[in-house]
Amino acid sequence: MRWLTSQTRPVHRPLFVSTLLRIVNLSLDVVLFGLAAAGAVSSVQGKGLGSYLPALVLVAMAKAAAYYLEQLTGHYVAFKALELLRTMVFSNLWPKAPAIVGATRSGDVLASLTRDVDRIEVVYAHTFAPVVSALVVPPVFVVGAGLAAGWQAVAIPAACVALALTVVPFVGLRASMRATRRTLELRRELAHHVTDSVFGAEEIIGYGRQLRRLEETDALGRSIGQSAGTARRANAFRRGANVFLALASSIGAAAVATSQGCSPVTVAALAAGCLRLFEGLRGVEDAAGYLDHSLAAARRLWEICHEPPRVADGQETLELAGPAEVSFNGVSYTYAGSPAPALSDFCLDVAAGGHAVLVGPSGSGKTTAASLLLRYDDPDAGEVLLGGTPLSRYTLDSLRRCIVGVSQKCELLDASILENVTLGMPDASEEEVWNALEIACLADEVRQMPDGLATGVGVAGRELSGGQAQRLCLARALLMRPKILVLDEFTANLNAELQSKVRVNLRKIPCTILEITHRLDAVAEADLVLLLDRGRTVASGPLDAIESEGSLRDFFTKNL
């Protein structure tokens, strides 16, 4: 919580003002009801409203002003807290992406970014001011009423207020906090399950598993309902206890004041004030209900924000005038929780401007090598070097401006072709954009689209064919003028003719290329071929050397 408080310092002053206004509002509320009850009794007694009416009008206007200002500052606090918390969580996440997204269950980060932040905003907007005012106003009211109507008359309300502040909020709190932790865990699973179902809808329907998935979702929903029941029962008890205490306080005060010989006007004012007082005490009751969720949300956000970055940022800015040499020097890497290494003592040297191709069966470690070159993570042993210097020396920003990756899985934004191509270079000129599209062999097709560069690609690029989406991703990478290009099955959706045209174009670009492929024809373009199997190099060298050993064709026949 101290960590959260430090993140939201700019809202502390308005929060203080909002709390003061809440105290004024609550005090005027009690006075208003007391006056109204006293005036009503005075009227019934035939004494008329007398001075009660102007007092009522004055107090009502003052209360309205206090309420308006409290809402204004309260909402300012709420929205400012939301802005600060969201910015804080996003800025903590960016440096950890994409590693954290890969390692976190789908839908989970999103839930944290939205629901958890909203939960904590509730602490600022609806918890702090109500709790503080509930702690201040009722004791002050009891003392004021004791001075006016006698101490015996306020004995019962005082006892009820003490119970409402010190006992009721804590009944079942520990059990409901445990249950809420479990509920939030189950909600995470539900978010994960629903996200998987939505993204995997085609497969689920295709394989006729929709009913089974729905049953699983239902089962999770039922478990959440059962687990949330404990917290709901504790909340219901607190609500019931406070209603009972309010009535006991009001009836008790009225009975004692009457027996003490207080006037009916005083008795009515006291009874109405006591009833109203417990409206203010609901702030404590509600806070107890929010507390478990808020603490659990704060804990989850803390974990996301404090998870150490997968890779430490380097100090030097990488500036390359042209292509550079890429080397993997005895690199070994094992994924967390994986029994076997994805790469073992992996070595590779690609000359500046060269084109190396990694070939190997599924799971042999090709993509892992590419992601280490993009520095999504660091090797457990060995080094990845650029022009002889370890990648870790360079800032991630400058590194990713020089080394650009195009993967088989194209991620496109639901925006225009222009916006997608210029994602990494928003200031690129139209001429540069067309040039990149030409190299990616997509320019002619875009020219023929009714809206040209302004054509929308649809959600996840659904308006484009798989091959167009892949070439769009390639054009996006080329626009960055990369010095190192990492291509992971980037032509998987292209026919042989298009593929060879793209390859011819790529040969004209001054950059070092590391390509991953399953295709024998791609190998023909490379200066260096490396055959990988279960994280180990089986053979490497120029194509001729491998061909002469006969290992390439053998390897393709056996493994691919």
Ligand SMILES: Nc1ncnc2c1ncn2[C@@H]1O[C@H](COP(=O)(O)OP(=O)(O)OP(=O)(O)O)[C@@H](O)[C@H]1O
């Ligand atoms: N995020 C991950 N967590 C745990 N293990 C992983 C992860 N990603 C890959 N692996 C494992 O590491 C090994 C190498 O995977 P990698 O994706 O690098 O292979 P690949 O050769 O690129 O395969 P493919 O051709 O199918 O893309 C595999 O055994 C795989 O199961």
